[in-house]
Every structure is written in structure tokens, then in C-alpha cells.
Amino acid sequence: MMSLQIAMLIGLLAPLMVAVLTPFLAVRHVWRDAAGPVGGVITFIAAVEVALAVLDGETPRLFVAQIAEGLAIEFAVTPLGAIFGLVASGLWILAALYSVGYMRGNHEKHQTRFAAFYAVAVHAAMAVAWSGNLLVLFIFYEILTFSTYPLVTHKESAVARNAGRLYMSILVGTSVILLLPAVVWVWFNTGTLDFRPGGYLEGQIDPTMVPILLGLFAFGVGKAALMPIHRWLPAAMVAPTPVSALLHAVAVVKAGVFTILTVVVYVFGIDFLAKTGASQWLIWLTAFTILASSVVAISKDDIKARLAYSTISQLSYIVLGAALASQMAVQGAALHIVMHAAGKITLFFCAGAIYVQAHLTKVSDLDGQGREMPWVFAAFFVGALSIIGIPPLGGSWSKFMLMVGAADAGYIAILVVLGLSSLLNVFYLLEPLSRAFFREKIKSVEVKRHPLVVIPPVMTALISVALFFYNETFLDLAILASGGR
């Protein structure tokens, strides 16, 4: 038990240590740049340790401070939290490596500040993942927003500053105006903010208010990027690509859907939600978001913008899983956190690699470039297939489970939506590839080789393949999370 608490401490503090040490290590750029990947490995090992304990049925706990009566800063790892912790820390290793290659290859300024805030953001994501109650979740949710602001505005241009304003006003605004009262409402009605298997709102709240409370959470968590509060995500793409890759495809956005999933599973309780039908409206809203953002994605020529809209669509898959409130759907949603993370980070890595090596940012510029960067495009292909949900890639499992979950819950129309979404995915994700390989080259560019931006996407692509075959750990955790055996 003791060693488990130490593992939690390490998992939470290692990223923070990286952040604190980065300015001091900056005297030698090699030291500074090594800190991220090393910190990532340490954090990941701690996350694995904690996840294994959760698989054994334990709930690792770490008490920090009592703020006041009924308000504690405490960490307690739920199965969902274990999944998110594994994803965030594991992908940080590769993203840290990648960001060294990207920032150097691109000759970005303020690399030290960048590395430090990057690590703070990972710390906040780990704390969100392992939070023991809604208060702690809220606290680190906010810290995650504030720590990513300097990353979004990294370029310090007018465009970056405007994007930063939009980013902050949507994320902070929704969290203060909607999420905070939702949290206090739960606290006021039940006297607790803990997460409990099966939830605890049943009998504690007027059933007619349940859809409203759920709405406060769904829209208060701006990081889940439900329409119409999704605009911050495309705006955040002005940040350097390592930020878009780890934070705006994995840590930040997954913190959003993780929050919604956690609240549904451990506060509302899926049975209670299914019984009251309070989440029906959310099912249709996510369906709309899935399709609408896919359509928008098609219209985007900028690679990162297209990927951002694809992310918005995929995030709604996960919220959909929560809203369907059936065991299978929740398992699919939990698994989709993992599968989409691996797939989408690959795509962003590739987009950044194309930019660093050939300075191309538009889909239409990719014509005929396939042979110039074969590894990058191969990785892109694998990532795209995983997002579309084609076997033998990880993404197929979660999508399949979500479909079964929708059928279980009796929403046949949702099956159509998911199928349609896959078709749209095929269109906008494979278009860049078809252009790269089957069209005449229109732009001749000089490709500079930067292996540090090519190896990570290849690795994550391999991970996407591996996740098709070896996903038992995640599946078991997802089953635990949904309350199944």
C-alpha cells in the first residue's frame, strides 16, 4: 500500500519536477531536452504500477490536504482514471521526444519556457486523471487550461494572442459559469463530491433537474468541445504542433471527455441516467456534433484545422458513449480514449513532421509529396485507418463497442450516424494520402531530414496496430469502470 502511494506521488510530481528543473537544466540544451522523455518514462512506470493495482481491484489513494469540512484535496484512482493516466503519461514520452525534434528543427524561440509549461500541462492532466473527487478534478481542470495558455500563444503574434483569448474565454468562461455551479450543486445536494462506483445522485436530486445538471456538466466542460462550444479547439491549432499533438489531441481534450465520463459513471450512475432518460438530448447533440464537424473537416484545407475538426467529432463519440448510459457504450467510450489518442497523435505528429521537413501546411500542397516522406505518410495512413475504425487497428474495437452499445440502448439511428461518420472520415483523412501518392507534384520542396520528428509517429502508428491485438489491460479497466465483471 505504501509503495502504491509513492507511485502516485511520483506520477504526479515527476512532470512537475521536469517543469521546475527545466529552467535550471537549460544551461545545457541536451539536459533540458532529455528531461521531458526521462520524466515521461518515470511517470509512465508509476502509471503502470497504479493501473495494475486498480486491475487488482484496489483504489490507490493519496490524501493531500483538508481545505474545509467536506472539501478535501485527495487523489483516488478509478479504473477510468487509470486508463487516462496511462494514455497521458505513455504518449508524453514520445511527444517529448518529438517536441525536441520539432522545436529544434523549426528554430522556435523560448524553448525553455515551452518545455516547462508543457510539463506543467502533463502534471495537470495526470492530476485530473487520478483526482479523488470533483473538487480536485475541477482544480486541475482549471490549471490545465491556464498552463496551456502560454503554449497556445507561444508564437506571441497577434494571431496567437487572439487565439489565446478565444481559448481562454471559452474554456474559463464555461467552467466558471456552468461547471462550477454544477459541482457546487452536487456538493450542496449530496454533501459529498467523491466518486463512487454506481454513482450516488439517485434519490438526492429532483429527477426533472437531472437533464439540467447534466447540461451544466456537458457544456461546462468546454474541453470536451461539444458543439456549439468547440471553437477554441481549431483556434488552439496556432500553437506549435507538439502542443496540438499531445495536448489538443490527448491530454486537454481527453481531460474534458474524461470529466464527463467520470461524472456520468461515478456521480450520476449509468443506471440512474438510463432510467431517467435525462441524457437523451445529449445523444442527439453528440450525433449532430459527430456529423457536422466531419462535414466541416472536409472543407478545411489546412491539415491541422482538418485534424482539429476530426478531433471534435471523435470526442463526441466518447461523450455519446457516456450519454447512451449502457455498460457496453461506456466501455467503448473508455476504450475510445485510448484508441483515438494513439491514432490522432500519430496524425498530428505527421502534420508537424511535414511542416518541419518540407514547410507544407495545406492538404492541397501535398500533391505528389508521398515519395519524399514515405515513413511519415505510412504512419499517417495507419493513424487514419485507426481513426476510421478499420481492422486490424485499435480504433475498430472502440467503434464497434460503441455501435453495440447504441444498439443495446435501442438507438438504431445512432448506428447510422456512426456509419456515416466513418464514411466521412474515409473521405477527409484519406484525401491527403491519395493526393500525396496519386497526383503529380505541383510544388517542389527541399525536404530536410529530422529523424526526431519521424520516429515518434512511426512508433505511435505501431502502437495503434498493437492496440488491436493487445488491449486486454485497457479492456479490463474499461469493464471495471462500467461496473461490469
Add this chain to the structure above:
Amino acid sequence: MMGSVIFTNLPALLVVVPLLLAPISALFTFAGLGWAIAIVGTGASFIFALLLQSVTENGARISYHLGNWEPPWGIEFVVDSASSLTLVVMSGLGFLATLAARQLVKNEIAEKDIGKFYAAWLLVSGGLFGLVMTADAFNLFVFLEISALASVILIGMGAGTDRRALIAGYHYLVIGAVGATFYVIGVGFIYAMTGSLNMVDIANRIPDASGSAAIYVGFGFMVAGILVKAAIFPVHIWLPAAYSYAPSAVSTLLASIATKAALYVLARILFTVFSGMPEVVTIALSNVIVPLAVGGVFVGTIMAIYEADVKKLFAHSSVAQIGYIALGLGLGTPASVSAAFIHIGNHALIKGGIFMAIGGFVAALGARASLDSLIGIGRRLPLTATAFVICGLSLAGLPLTAGFISKLYLVRAILETESYVILSLVLISSALSVVYLWKIMEVMWMQPAPARLPKLVENPAIYLPIWIVALGNIWFGIDANWLVSASQMAAQILFDLSSGGGA
């Protein structure tokens, strides 16, 4: 023996020590000495207040009879959980403001005036402590005037750097006098009807006299007078100019303690003095205090968003924050009143730190703090600016800061009363407060400083007090046990007195 004499006379000492030290300070022109006397005076008050708080925190009530005259004939000081909490907050921040004042006044006040400056400083402090403790409605007026006149002097002393301080001081003098006059007219009505000036005695006699219009008129005048002093919208108009043209050290003192005393008095008048006519008080709370409070929250926030002078910006923000406190009082439930007390403490910490830091910028720059002069200040004065950021985040109510605790309990209290419209207004304005803070943060940190500016040096005598307050904002954001339980006890005491008729 000595110890017990001091101990039994603590309430008197809390007022007498600063008031007696004031003329002594005025005798000297040597700057260091005046400051040392002020430190002794405010430091001693802080210790006295802590002692009083430790005695009364579990609900005990100290009644001190000045000159051994029995109430209701003589003047009585009452220290209970509610007043002792307010005293601790005020004297603590007053002491920290005095610590910071040493360097802050250097460029703003002429050397020869420093003795008088600290004399007025001590008069303000002693007067406000008396205001909080006295249980005599007329004596309260006397303390109101002592502290107000001394504040006018302090504000006017800003004229050395900006002549507009004179007008600001004059405005405060006139408007404050109107408020005090309203108050004393009200006291006259009440005295005529009940024949008593002792607050608890009045409370006991009001049921016999209620139904008489004179009582209602007296109530109205008293409350209206205190609203002016507490700077509740729309009678807050003296505050922005007074805070922003006063010397930096004075802004710190006034922002952290002056309106807090008036808000406390408002609570006492509403919940103790007029507890004998609850239906009228309820009408006043829900039809006057709450709408004005919400109005203040919005007007203050919006004025702050469009203000470019940084001191004035935070003065407007104070109007909004006072609105939150008044809202807590106005909702009139134990939970909301304790939320108001929590915010009295936290807001003193927040604004004290912010005005200290602005004073630090002014001292280093030698110019008024505006959105233009602060460009790039984050890199030029990193220590002061970082402490400022911490207090600013606390003002915005970011988690792990004191401001968050206030927001949490206020939101909970509003939810409890099911006033969803007020809740949404409060939440929206709290989100808007991020806008003006962000405006300053961008200027301070994100815009590069114009080239070839002189290098600025940070003075530990300036940034250490600021950091103490900034760390206090974090401390009370993580360990709020003391403040929350003391505030809940304070609210309970106020309501016990109002339902039980006092003792």
C-alpha cells in the same frame, strides 16, 4: 497581575493604543520613528485581536463596560465571534499594510509630513476597530467620524504626486459626511422611540415600539448612512477616486480594512439592532440590499473592464467585490452571511496584496500605474509582478487560492436560496472579472517592454510584505478550515443574537 490587567482590558486597549500613539507620532518629523510607532501600534492591535479571537472563537461573548458604567447607560464594547473575526482580518491586514508602507510612501509623501501621516494612519485604524466593537449606536457615529476624517487626511496627502487627490479627498469628506449624518439622524429617531442607544437594548425594546413609522424611518436612515460608508452601489461614487488618487500605502490600508468595518456594521444593524422587526428587515434585504449588491457587482466589473488606470481599475473591482459581500448579507441565511464573512477575510487579503503590488510598481517606475506604463513590467520587476499575479488569480477565484473558497461558499449559499437568476448573474460577472485581469496580465507579461528602458531594482522591503500576502492567498486557498469555521460561527452568533434577543 500585569498580564491579567491587560487581558481584561483588551477591547479598550485595541482602540486606545492606536489612538494614543497617533499624537505621539505626529510630534516627530523623523520618518523612521513615525513608521516604528505605527508598526508598534498596528502590531499590538493585531496581537490583541488574535487574543480576543482565541477567547471568543467558540461562541463566547466579551462585554466591556467603558469607565465601569453599566449598559445600557454606559458605553459597552462587545467582542464576540463575529466582531473578533472582523478585527483579526482588519488588524492583520492593517499591520501588513504598515509593513509595506515604509517604502511605499518614500516618493509620495514629504519627509516632514511623515509623522503626521502615520498619526492619521493610526487614527484610521483605531477608529475602525472601535467601530467594530462598540455596542452603542451613538458611539459608533463618533468612531465613524474619527476614521473618516483621518482617511480624508490620508487621501489628501496624495496631492504631493497628483493634485486630484485633493478633490478625491474632498468628495469623500462630503459624501462621507452625508452618510454619517444620515446615520445619526436615524439614531435620533430610534433614540426618541426606544429611549436607548445600546444596540442590544434597542433590539429588545423595538418590538414594543414597532408599528410606529418613526422606527422605520430611523431604520431607513441608519441603513442608508452605512451603505454610503460601505460603498455599496450606487452610493459608492466616492470610492474609485479616493482609492486611486490616495498614496499607494493608503489605498492598501483603505482597500483592505475600511469598507470591511462598514460592512460588518451593516450586518450588525440588520441582524442585531433591528432583529425585533424581522419582517421589515427581510423586505429591506430582498428589495434593497440584494438588488443593489448585484448592481454593484455588475457596474464595478464593467467599469473595471473599460478602465485604463490600474489603481482605478482595482477600485472599481472593489465595488464589485463589496457587492459580493453585500449579497451574502442580503440573502440573509446563515450560509450566505458566513459566505460574506469568508469573503470579508479573503477580499482583504486579495486587495491588500494587489494595491501593495501596484504601490511597488509605482515606487519603482516613479509614475502612475496605467496599462501603458506597466507594459513588460513582468520581466522588469519579476518578484513583485509574480506576487501580483497570485493575488490577481485569487481575485478571479482560481482554485487553490483564497478567492476560490469565497466563490465556492457564496455559490453554495445562493443555490441554497434557489435564486437562480442571481446565481447566473454572479457567475457571469465572475467570469467577466477574468477579462480585466487578463487585460493587465497580457500587458505585464506578453507585450515586450519598449527598448532602452532603465533597469529597475526590486526592493525587498517592498516585495516581502507583498509576498507574505500573496502566500496568504494560497495558504487560505488550501487550508480554509479556520476561516470557514470562524465565519460560520460568526454568522451563527449574529443570528443567535437576532433570534434570542441577545444577552
